[in-house]
């Protein structure tokens with residue numbers, strides 16, 4: 358099998374994808390446009406998904422936000438002064454970034470692109486907050502700029518989505534990804550491993566289902582318990598096992614071996630601010646974990662997709 362990445366890398370890295378696509382280093386500028394989510398604003402709930410930090414998110418937060426052009430300008434200046442970066446991706450990251458009316462979405466997306474050096478738009482959202490009109494808008498923007506829709510899949514199992522109080526089912530995920538892919542958009546799936554509702558076999562079986570979704574990229578996170586989430590109350594009252602660093606490293610290696618090698622890896626470990634994290638508190642930093650994943654794959658003489666074709670036969 359011809360791999361779409363150098364074997365020494367062991368998996369299909371996002372940085373290499375960006376360099377090949379844009380010819381140089383590209384950095385994301387994270388934007389907060391003051392969105393909310395249907396699981397927060399009362400439409401489907403008020404406390405957010407079970408694992409989400411539910412810090413108050415009201416008028417006060419919105420009032421203090423910089424405008425999108427101000428956030429872009431600040432981000433570009435900072436990146437240029439610190440690293441001489443000249444190409445940027447506008448990343449609508451906070452909450453559900455398609456959860457508003459079309460006119461407002463068009464306005465803020467276009468505002469973010471209106472700066473020299475901006476080569477793409479990344480938009481994080483939920484499967485139930487995408488519709489034809491939004492896809493048409495993104496398809497139009499995608500004619501002149503790279504557009505990636507980051508969709509929160511989180512689990513392929515309805516029992517987990519229900520437990521996590523996501524407010525949507527997996528069929529909605531399938532349909533939203535299909536809509537985006539049919540429109541020619543780049544799709545990155547956000548996926549969480551470690552829900553107490555799934556055993557190891559179910560987690561690894563989910564890779565086949567993810568392969569069939571035909572996503573372009575994936576972000577993998579371990580389940581962590583953060584303060585001010587509903588899960589914190591559940592966990593502290595009745596703790597359940599979470600992954601240790603070593604378990605995570607082995608699981609990710611097994612996961613990658615099954616994953617289609619053409620899926621670009623945007624993330625292999627979750628991030629939580631240390632002042633909000635309750636558990637698991639790992640001693641290794643992110644870079645050390647990534648190095649160990651790479652070393653473990655090398656020791657196994659393995660790589661992303663090693664078992665992908667074999668398992669399709």
Ligand code: SF4
Nearest residue numbers: 394396405406409452
């Ligand atoms: S997990 Fe995502 S969709 Fe759920 S409440 Fe938090 S930001 Fe919103």
